[in-house]
Amino acid sequence: MRITKTAISGLAIALAYVASPAIAQTTATAPTAAAKVDQNAAITAFFEEYDAQQLALSPLSKSYRGIKDSDYGRWGDFTNAAEARANDAARSALKEMRARFDPAQLTPENRLSYRLFEKRAERNEAAFKYNDYGCL
Numbered sequence: 001m002r003i004t005k006t007a008i009s010g011l012a013i014a015l016a017y018v019a020s021p022a023i024a025q026t027t028a029t030a031p032t033a034a035a036k037v038d039q040n041a042a043i044t045a046f047f048e049e050y051d052a053q054q055l056a057l058s059p060l061s062k063s064y065r066g067i068k069d070s071d072y073g074r075w076g077d078f079t080n081a082a083e084a085r086a087n088d089a090a091r092s093a094l095k096e097m098r099a100r101f102d103p104a105q106l107t108p109e110n111r112l113s114y115r116l117f118e119k120r121a122e123r124n125e126a127a128f129k130y131n132d133y134g135c136l
Contacts, residue, residue, distance in 0.1 A: 039105045046100070047113060050093050057086065080131065087128045094121040 055062055059071035076082075094117070103111050 039101055040107050040110050043101050043106060043110050043114065046097060047117070053089065083131055087124065090121045090124055094118060
């Protein structure tokens with residue numbers, strides 16, 4: 001049998017559990033559980049903030065969701081500059097998400113949301129280069 005760092009650290013953790021189970025359990029599991037909760041709460045807040053920013057730029061999206069505020073009944077900004085700003089916002093949000101969150105520490109639901117956001121941003125980025133082709 002080959003001894004690796006993982007095997008040695010696993011042995012050390014097992015010995016710690018045997019030596020003092022109550023202390024070992026609280027110190028070994030508490031930071032991991034807290035990190036997962038923090039990551040999941042943080043990514044949920046991240047998605048909510050991104051959604052709020054996108055809604056602020058799109059009166060049509062607000063109307064579609066039934067939000068009646070001062071933008072109700074207005075059109076959005078459909079200029080090339082607005083599309084470039086939206087693409088830049090999606091690109092920077094994707095970069096921030098990848099920097100802040102580790103998918104391995106997320107719940108399955110949040111991991112799926114992470115992947116969906118990532119794929120949507122990548123697809124939008126790939127399509128944006130054809131923005132000025134004018135399909136009308």
